[in-house]
Amino acid sequence: SDGLQTDTIGTKIYYFDSIDSTQNFALELSRKPHENGSLVIAERQTQGRGRLDRKWVSPKGGIWLSILLRPNFEPSYTSLFPMLTSLALSVAIQKTLKIKTELKWPNDVTINGDKVAGILIDASIESNKIDYLVIGIGINFKIKPSKITSQIKEGKKYGITTLVKKNQDGNPVKLIQQFLLELEKSYNDIISGSTANIRKEWMKRSSTIGKNVTATTTTGTIKGKAVGIDKTGALLLSSRGKVERVLAGDIAYKR
Ligand code: BTN
Known part of the structure; x- marks a missing residue:
C-alpha cells in the first residue's frame, strides 16, 4: 500500500504474480465481510475476462486489477460506474504520463481511436439494494500490441494500442496511485448524489458525443x-x- 492516498479503495491489497482472473478473485472476496475497497492486482492473468463474455488476453506488462465495493445508493447508479471508472483512468493517465486519451461509451479508453484500456463491472443487486460491485480494469500499459490482438477479435471496428511504447519510460505505480485517488473522488461524489460533474467531465473527454x-x-x-x-x-x-x-x-x- 506504499504511497496510497485513498481512504477506502486499496485498504486491503491482494497481489499476485499470476492468477486466473483478478475479477473472479474479487467476486470470491465478496462472500466475506469487511472487504469494502479491497484491491486485487496481478502481473498477468491466465483467464482474463472481457465484457460480453469475451476473453481478455492479459500478459505481463499490463495493469490488471479489480476493486470490490459495497456502495450504499440506488442501484440505478450502477450504470454510471463504467463512465466514472474510465474518466478516472483518463484523468490519471493525463496527470502522470501526459498522454491524452478519449472515452468511448460505455467504458473504453482510447488513443486516437485505438483501445488502450477496458472496464468490466460485475454487480449483484438484491431486492433493489446493491450487495456489491466489482470493478475490473485492464490497461495495456507496456505490451507489444501483436501480443494482445485477440482482445478485440469481435470489435473489429477499432484497433488496439499500448500506453507506453518500447524504449519509453513510464511508471505504472504512479499511474495506479493517481487512478485510485481519482476513482475514490468520483465514488464519493456518487455516494453523495452529485453525478452532474462526472457526466460533464466524461462528455468533455468523450469521442462518442456528436458521432x-x-x-x-x-x-x-x-x-x-x-x-x-x-x-x-x-x-x-x-x-x-x-x-x-x-x-x-x-x-x-x-x-
Ligand atoms: C473489456 O471487455 O473491455 C473489459 C476488459 C476488462 C479486463 C479486466 S483486467 C482485470 C479484471 N480481471 C478480468 O478478468 N477482467 C478485468
Whole structure:
C-alpha cells in the first residue's frame, strides 16, 4: 500500500504474480465481510475476462486489477460506474504520463481511436439494494500490441494500442496511485448524489458525443446520433426525431 492516498479503495491489497482472473478473485472476496475497497492486482492473468463474455488476453506488462465495493445508493447508479471508472483512468493517465486519451461509451479508453484500456463491472443487486460491485480494469500499459490482438477479435471496428511504447519510460505505480485517488473522488461524489460533474467531465473527454453510431444491445440495433448521457449513464441517441436511451451494449462509429 506504499504511497496510497485513498481512504477506502486499496485498504486491503491482494497481489499476485499470476492468477486466473483478478475479477473472479474479487467476486470470491465478496462472500466475506469487511472487504469494502479491497484491491486485487496481478502481473498477468491466465483467464482474463472481457465484457460480453469475451476473453481478455492479459500478459505481463499490463495493469490488471479489480476493486470490490459495497456502495450504499440506488442501484440505478450502477450504470454510471463504467463512465466514472474510465474518466478516472483518463484523468490519471493525463496527470502522470501526459498522454491524452478519449472515452468511448460505455467504458473504453482510447488513443486516437485505438483501445488502450477496458472496464468490466460485475454487480449483484438484491431486492433493489446493491450487495456489491466489482470493478475490473485492464490497461495495456507496456505490451507489444501483436501480443494482445485477440482482445478485440469481435470489435473489429477499432484497433488496439499500448500506453507506453518500447524504449519509453513510464511508471505504472504512479499511474495506479493517481487512478485510485481519482476513482475514490468520483465514488464519493456518487455516494453523495452529485453525478452532474462526472457526466460533464466524461462528455468533455468523450469521442462518442456528436458521432453517428450503431448501438448493439441485447434487444437489437439502434442507429442514431449520440447527443448525450442521462443521469444513469445511459447513452442518448437521436434517431428519426426521437431520443432513444441505450442502457447497455456496444457501439460502433459510422465512418
Ligand atoms: C473489456 O471487455 O473491455 C473489459 C476488459 C476488462 C479486463 C479486466 S483486467 C482485470 C479484471 N480481471 C478480468 O478478468 N477482467 C478485468
